Amino acid sequence: MQTALDKKYGQGKYHVADTTLGEFDGLRKAEEGNPVGVCAGPKAAIAASKIDSPIISMSTQWRGKAGNPYPYSGDKTELLDIGSEMDPCKTCALEENESIYVNKANEGVK
Numbered sequence: 254m255q256t257a258l259d260k261k262y263g264q265g266k267y268h269v270a271d272t273t274l275g276e277f278d279g280l281r282k283a284e285e286g287n288p289v290g291v292c293a294g295p296k297a298a299i300a301a302s303k304i305d306s307p308i309i310s311m312s313t314q315w316r317g318k319a320g321n322p323y324p325y326s327g328d329k330t331e332l333l334d335i336g337s338e339m340d341p342c343k344t345c346a347l348e349e350n351e352s353i354y355v356n357k358a359n360e361g362v363k
C-alpha cells in the first residue's frame with residue numbers, strides 16, 4: 254500500500270501506519286466503544302508522530318459507499334458543510350484517549 258501511495262501521490266506524501274496505540278500507552282476502552290487500537294485514530298497518531306509538522310486538528314471521515322452511519326453530532330456542526338464528518342467511537346472520544354492521540358501525533362514536532 255505504501256508503494257502505491259508513493260507512486261500515486263509522490264514519495265513520502267502519505268504514510269501507512271503498521272502499528273497502533275494500545276493499553277500500554279494508557280488507552281482505555283469505553284463502555285460500548287471499540288476495543289483500543291482498532292480505529293484509524295490511534296494508527297494515524299503513530300504515523301503523524303513520524304513527521305515534524307504540528308498537528309492542528311483531527312477529523313474522522315466516512316469513506317464508505319452508503320451513507321455515513323455516525324454523522325458528527327458535536328459542537329459547531331453548523332460550520333461543517335460535509336456529510337462525511339463522523340462522530341468518533343466512544344473509546345476514541347474519551348478525553349484521556351484523545352490527549353494520548355494528540356501527544357503521540359505531536360511527538361515528531363521540532
Ligand SMILES: [Zn+2]
Binds near residue numbers: 294341344346
Ligand atoms: Zn475509535
